[in-house]
Amino acid sequence: MNELRFPNNRAFDFTAIGRLCIDLNANEINRPMEETKTFTKYVGGSPANIAIGMSRFGLNTAFIGKIADDQMGRFIRGYLEENRIDTGNVVTDDTGAVTGLAFTEIKSPTDCSILMYRDNAADLLLTPGEVSEALIANTKLLLISGTALAQSPSREAVFQALQYARKHGTIVAFDLDYRPYTWKSQEETAVYYNLAAEKCDILLGTREEFDRMECFEQEHGDTSTATRWFNHSAQIVIIKHGQEGSIAYTKDGASHRAQSYPAKVVKTFGAGDAYASGFLYGVMQGWTLEKSMSFGSASACIVISSHSCSDAMPGAEQVHDYIARCERGEIVV
Ligand SMILES: Nc1ncnc2c1ncn2[C@@H]1O[C@H](COP(=O)(O)OP(=O)(O)O)[C@@H](O)[C@H]1O
Ligand SMILES: O=C(O)C[C@@H](O)[C@H](O)C(=O)COP(=O)(O)O
Numbered sequence: 001m002n003e004l005r006f007p008n009n010r011a012f013d014f015t016a017i018g019r020l021c022i023d024l025n026a027n028e029i030n031r032p033m034e035e036t037k038t039f040t041k042y043v044g045g046s047p048a049n050i051a052i053g054m055s056r057f058g059l060n061t062a063f064i065g066k067i068a069d070d071q072m073g074r075f076i077r078g079y080l081e082e083n084r085i086d087t088g089n090v091v092t093d094d095t096g097a098v099t100g101l102a103f104t105e106i107k108s109p110t111d112c113s114i115l116m117y118r119d120n121a122a123d124l125l126l127t128p129g130e131v132s133e134a135l136i137a138n139t140k141l142l143l144i145s146g147t148a149l150a151q152s153p154s155r156e157a158v159f160q161a162l163q164y165a166r167k168h169g170t171i172v173a174f175d176l177d178y179r180p181y182t183w184k185s186q187e188e189t190a191v192y193y194n195l196a197a198e199k200c201d202i203l204l205g206t207r208e209e210f211d212r213m214e215c216f217e218q219e220h221g222d223t224s225t226a227t228r229w230f231n232h233s234a235q236i237v238i239i240k241h242g243q244e245g246s247i248a249y250t251k252d253g254a255s256h257r258a259q260s261y262p263a264k265v266v267k268t269f270g271a272g273d274a275y276a277s278g279f280l281y282g283v284m285q286g287w288t289l290e291k292s293m294s295f296g297s298a299s300a301c302i303v304i305s306s307h308s309c310s311d312a313m314p315g316a317e318q319v320h321d322y323i324a325r326c327e328r329g330e331i332v333v
Helices: 046-056 071-082 133-138 156-168 188-196 207-213 221-232 271-286 289-304 316-327
Strands: 012-017 021-026 039-044 061-067 084-093 103-108 111-117 141-146 171-175 202-204 236-240 246-251 255-258
Touching: 012 046, 012 111, 012 133, 012 156, 012 271, 021 071, 021 141, 039 046, 039 103, 046 061, 046 071, 046 084, 046 141, 046 171, 046 271, 061 071, 061 156, 071 084, 071 156, 084 202, 133 141, 133 156, 133 202, 141 156, 156 171, 156 188, 156 202, 171 271, 188 207, 207 236, 221 236, 236 271, 255 289, 271 289, 289 316
Parallel strands: 012 061, 012 141, 021 103, 061 084, 141 171, 171 202, 202 236
Antiparallel strands: 021 039, 103 111, 236 246, 246 255
């Protein structure tokens, strides 16, 4: 059973902290990057995608992050505002840092990769002093994301946000979102991931991401992962297994396995972000874990059947409709 109690009477349902970037998704799909000539620009960055998803579900959403003082940074701010996300805590960098870029290569629906350009990226320059205690105190659910832990000062900014969340009883979800870029070593990654994860109420990651975080542990496996984090603050641990679905554990010892829905896949990236927003939305509505996981899984299908991640984030009606169509056998792959 889900024992989480979200605080009442807060202006914001959801706040995400971390990366605001640009995705440049290949227009000529099903071919390698060497043969790709044109791209479509979207707002990207895993926490940005999740925040956009939450806002499309109708939640009052805010973002804490840092953008470059350039055309890309202004594009990101404008897109968040168009999507009714509060940008009062999105700071503009004044050091000449740039916007992180993710060029996506779509070789086939199952063979996708990302070429990241993240030298001197503005998002990693967020400082602890730029994290608003008032906003976190006025938020029901805070999302942190692993990549922001990769470098100072954004690493300290996330720990400061965690401290404010604990102080004010704000629930924290941690999407492990491990990206090899910007981390220096496996040990560094594991140490900071562990320090953050032990302070969080909900953990979401793929099996590979949990393995990386738990590289100092002897035992690897979904059950031992869940037990380990329940000895800290976690109430819910979700382990995602791609097309094989996902498994959720709750602190009372229950677990639930969700199958994925059929999808006409264009590209695989964006699945995790859409799943996270769908699942967290469900949990915030007080739905059962089963229903929340199904909603996340269907939301993931909608995004992987589309060209973008952020722009394709669905509204709630669209997700309910997708589930209904799957149940009627209308989506055949
Ligand atoms: N090929 C697929 N077909 C249908 N659903 C998928 C597929 N890949 C992923 N999903 C859904 O998205 C969820 C998250 O995907 P996963 O690949 O595990 O995460 P990430 O994108 O973070 O690596 C899965 O639990 C599943 O419900
Ligand atoms: O997170 C990024 O910087 C890139 C994302 O915007 C990108 O679209 C993506 O890879 C999403 O990945 P996933 O949801 O973890 O599959």
